[in-house]
Amino acid sequence: MSVRLKTLVILKGYPRLSETFIAQELLGLERAGFDLTLISMRKPTDKKRHPIHDEIKARVVYLPEYLHEEPIRVFRALMAGRRKPNFRPLLQRFWKDLRRDISRNRIRRLGQALVLAHEWPDAGEWLHAHFIHTPASVARYASIMTDVPWTCSAHAKDIWTSPDWELIEKLGEARWSVTCTRAGFEHMRELTNRKEQVHLSYHGLDLTRFGYFSGVRPSRDGSDGSNPVQILSVGRAVPKKGYDILLQALALLPARLHWRFVHIGGGDELARLRPLADKLGIADRITWKGALAQEDVLGHYRSADVFALACRVAADGDRDGLPNVLFEASSQNLVCISTNISGIPELLTGGENGFVVPPEDPRLLAVALERAIREPDLRYRLGKAAEKRVREHFDHNSSIRQLTRLFESEWQKP
Incomplete structure (x- = not known):
């Protein structure tokens, strides 16, 4: 049997409803024989859990989210760390980082890394960070203290909102890094001389959870007020999702076209979006569902006619990579309308398997919405083409096999 080192996986928070792609990967690695301990930098805030979280067996260890909330734990770690030979190199690295990023956040990451290095759960033999911004900072600092190697999965916001100097240094120190879109992959490779240690690995979809939809959707075309076309979107209400743009687009649809819009997800922007819908005169056509568990979301994919997600690059550079909800909707032959940013064109091609517009x-x-509403035959054709692409090219098992090879290639080195 191939070697499997005890791996500490550092996460921003766990469990999170919005990060099913990470949970899916963790479960896949466990099923492949990996021995994981999850190190969460934050306690959960979601009131619900996906079923997949209950299937993951790994123990979860929570670091102090804010250092002042657990001062004794942090103090013990600091005192123990000061006696270690690697404490001075860690401080040198920290001061170099702090001079370029004077923030409490930077201090928190040092404190969390000291706690992790001091407590060192389950005799970890490898560190892996999910996200190349703050989790990778904790992994990097803990690696300096313990001499345990680290690797990293980068995603979207973490790539595009991190300064280049930090990405360059982390890419130079991690044993390897993976990311989930070609845009992110190419950007990371541009920043490092170790190009062979940056890998493209699509998350894909666990198709056992998103089986074939054998039902038949009604041929609604927006002409019947008693049977409106159902438009669905799933995503956190945050700026990069572009929900204000989507609401404005819905308000531009012809008044005699009959539709209803359902949004699934939480997010701070809901407090702004609901009044905007009122102002645009479309509030009576919208249902705000809030966060739902995965099995409930699947039911909505199967009852909808159109899926819409108006992704954009936010003012701070934050953006989606390749949203998993587009995989999920496509797997149910639900036609998707989205934008041409980041990795979305790697899944959707306008006119072939969906609608793609500028952000x-x-x-x-x-x-695009009007055409999708009026033409049920086109929706069906594009939806089936998108489903075919997901099922043939984005099965998450391919990613698990790739990650397994990457880990084992390092672990088997002399």
Whole structure:
């Protein structure tokens, strides 16, 4: 049997409803024989859990989210760390980082790394960070203290909102890194001389959870007020999801076209979006469902006619990579309308298996929505093509096999 080192996986928070792609990977690695302990930098805030979280057997260890909340734990770690030979190199690295990023956040990551290095759960033999910003900072500092190697999975926001100097240094120190879109992959490779240690690994979808939808959707075309076309979106209400743009596009649809919009997800922007819907005169056509468990979301994919997600690059550079909800919707032959940013065109091609429009353009988004509403035969054809692409090219087992090879290639080195 191939070697499997005890791996500590550092996460921003666990469990999280919005990060099913991470939970899916963790479960896949466990099933492949990996021995994991999950190190969460935050306690959970979601009131619900996906079933997949109950299937993951790994123990979860929570670091102090804010250092002042667990001062004794942090103090003990600091005192123990000061006696270690690697404490001075760690401080040198920390001061170098702090001079370029004077923030409490940087101090928190040092404190969390000291606690992790001091307590060192389950005799960990490898560190793996999910996200190349703050979790990778904790992994990097803990690695300096313990001499335990680390690797990293980068995703979207963490790549595009991190300064280049930090990405360059982390890519130079991690044994390898993976990311889930070609845009992120190419950006990371541009920043490092160790290009062979940056890998593209699509998350894909666990198709056992998203089986074939054998039902038949009604041929609604927006002409019947008693049977409106059902438009669905799933995603956190945050700026990069572009929900204000989507609402503006919905308001531009012809008044005599009958539709209803359902949003699933939490998020701080809901407090702004609901009044915006009122202002646009479409609030009576919208249902805000809040966060739902995965099995409930699946039911909504199967009852909807159109899926819409108006992704954009936010003012701070934050953006999606390749949203898993597009995989999920496509797997149920539900036609998707989205934008041409980041990795989305790696899944959707306008006119072939979906509708793809520029970001920040309510008018063109409205044109795509109107066509999708009026043409049920086109929705069916594009939805089936998207489903075929997901099932043939984005099975998450391919990613698990790739990650297994990457880990084992390091662990088997002399």
